[in-house]
Amino acid sequence: MGYLDAQAGDGGRTAFRRAEKKYKLYKQSTTHKHSSCRSRMEIPVTDLSQVIDFERIRDGDGVTRLDHSDFPVYALEGHTGFFFIPRAVPHDQQFHWIREALTVFPEPPNRTSHSAHYGPLFGLWSSATKKRVLSPTGPENGDLFVRKWEFADPGDERKQEGVVSATALLRKLRWATLGVQFDWSKRAYDISIPYRSFPPALSELATKLASPAMNGDQFRAEAAIVNFFGPDDMLGGHIDDMEADWSKPIVSISLGCKAIFLLGGETRDDPPVAMFLRSGDCVLMAGPSRRCFHGVPRIFTGCKESDLPDFSALAMGEIKENVAILDYIQQSRININIRQVF
């Protein structure tokens, strides 16, 4: 999985990069200090007219509805092995998986984007809701390898450098991995890293959703990457190439705020197709489509643009935790992409 590729800028020389620039979020720059330039810099208006919207398919989108008994499935002209299942995950289940993604999936032994720096961190979500802080518990002048980090109440905070709030860590969380763990430094799955078996209910869901791309076989969910996107985050163009059998789909579930997904070709020079991904949508990439560059240049936060379902009725009950989840997801997108590794 080419997260390293994701960082590779090419200065807009390729068609994929140009599309990323076209759709990325441009932020209002601050007022220029010089009096002659007092007006704010213009934010380019993003032209969304070419973005395929599977809730409003138009002639010319190259989209075909397939005959599938369980749910509506669409295929895309020129992208064999790519399937789109709109609102594949029902409303109440979406909230369930958002909660799991925040409260359970980042827990060790699953690795996260914070593991390399801090080692295993237990209780990130609960510590964030309790406004706890992460402080080093190892020897005072120990380096990162001997230092241990634990969440503590702010009152207990020893005045040591490097103390960071759990809320900030949660906001910065970019990914967590489920099932068989991935070693990013080796760019390979590593079964010698301790791991928890894949969550059975998520595996069941993935197997059901994968069926349009399985030619009668049964999909085995063995690993997943859970991506967390804040308002400014994007995922650069990449190919996921570390799984053994590319005929098997990647089952990719979107939760939370709406995003733009780019599906390109086998090189970055192939112009990508842009489409909206909303909460509950599922994308399958199998066979030839697995060799295609893809990425997420933009997410849409804020009530007008996010197309977030109204989860407030579901959030009754364990009110405090659910309110925190609602707050988080109103500004965020979560993607769970599930793979058969072996």
Ligand SMILES: O=C(O)CCC(=O)C(=O)O
């Ligand atoms: O966020 C998405 O929709 C795509 C994620 C993805 O491509 C990946 O994690 O490999």
Ligand SMILES: [Fe+2]
């Ligand atoms: Fe990917």
